[in-house]
Amino acid sequence: MSYILEAAGLNTFYGRSHILFDVSLAVSSGETVCLMGRNGAGKTTTFRSLIGLTPVKLGKVMIKGKDCSRLPAYKRARLGIGFVPEDRRILGPFTVRENLGLGRIPGRSGIWNEETVLEQFPLLVHLMDRLGGTLSGGEQQLLTIARALISNPDVLLLDEPTEGLAPVVVAVLKDLVLNLKKAGITILLSEQNIRFATSVSDRAVVIDKGHVVFTGTMEEFKREESVQKKYLAV
Numbered sequence: 001m002s003y004i005l006e007a008a009g010l011n012t013f014y015g016r017s018h019i020l021f022d023v024s025l026a027v028s029s030g031e032t033v034c035l036m037g038r039n040g041a042g043k044t045t046t047f048r049s050l051i052g053l054t055p056v057k058l059g060k061v062m063i064k065g066k067d068c069s070r071l072p073a074y075k076r077a078r079l080g081i082g083f084v085p086e087d088r089r090i091l092g093p094f095t096v097r098e099n100l101g102l103g104r105i106p107g108r109s110g111i112w113n114e115e116t117v118l119e120q121f122p123l124l125v126h127l128m129d130r131l132g133g134t135l136s137g138g139e140q141q142l143l144t145i146a147r148a149l150i151s152n153p154d155v156l157l158l159d160e161p162t163e164g165l166a167p168v169v170v171a172v173l174k175d176l177v178l179n180l181k182k183a184g185i186t187i188l189l190s191e192q193n194i195r196f197a198t199s200v201s202d203r204a205v206v207i208d209k210g211h212v213v214f215t216g217t218m219e220e221f222k223r224e225e226s227v228q229k230k231y232l233a234v
């Protein structure tokens with residue numbers, strides 16, 4: 001079995017604090033996998049370890065079968081990991097068009113360019129000349145996803161995309177993720193919002209205190225009410 005993205009036995013520390021304990025997960029081509037867990041469970045740390053923003057002490061990260069555990073973040077991005085951070089990081093003094101353009105990565109090409117990306121994000125079309133800093137939280141979230149998509153990633157990582165968003169924006173995001181799936185994009189997202197996660201994902205990985213405590217299909221996850229109660233706020 002070859003995976004687009006694979007983490008095997010990740011152990012990550014912040015200083016002396018041991019945060020991730022043998023975290024393993026794998027994402028196959030075309031799949032949407034959701035990493036679920038409470039605040040502080042280790043979702044963002046897992047993503048940072050995957051993309052190379054936080055070093056992994058023990059364990060392996062593989063992109064399309066290539067061990068990239070020791071590669072810096074920009075090289076992993078070139079290999080095809082696109083990342084949408086929790087805190088969005090839109091540049092306020094730059095226009096939406098400029099922010100979008102910053103997502104391009106030299107040497108990576110594919111079907112996604114300004115035109116094809118905007119087809120997926122009709123709400124951004126009329127905002128292209130606005131300054132990033134004037135966008136609402138929901139518009140900024142859409143822009144960060146569009147900015148990651150324009151790099152033509154092989155796998156798109158979305159860290160808690162629905163966090164802090166109004167239900168109407170969450171509904172827009174749900175349609176967007178389902179459309180990206182139809183377009184064949186491979187996605188790894190993290191969520192605490194079980195409804196959103198179950199409506200867009202094929203498989204679930206649940207993390208608690210830095211340990212993976214469940215891996216299975218979404219159907220299996222839905223049946224595991226004890227897992228939901230024990231490890232997620234339900």
Ligand SMILES: Nc1ncnc2c1ncn2[C@@H]1O[C@H](COP(=O)(O)OP(=O)(O)O)[C@@H](O)[C@H]1O
Nearest residue numbers: 014017019037038039040041042043044045046
């Ligand atoms: N920069 C940091 N330095 C030290 N500890 C951190 C840092 N960032 C996060 N942590 C700790 O690591 C654990 C996992 O955090 P995080 O990965 O952000 O969880 P989640 O994204 O699931 O909310 C938490 O206990 C958190 O307090």
Ligand SMILES: [Mg+2]
Nearest residue numbers: 043044086160
């Ligand atoms: Mg987080």
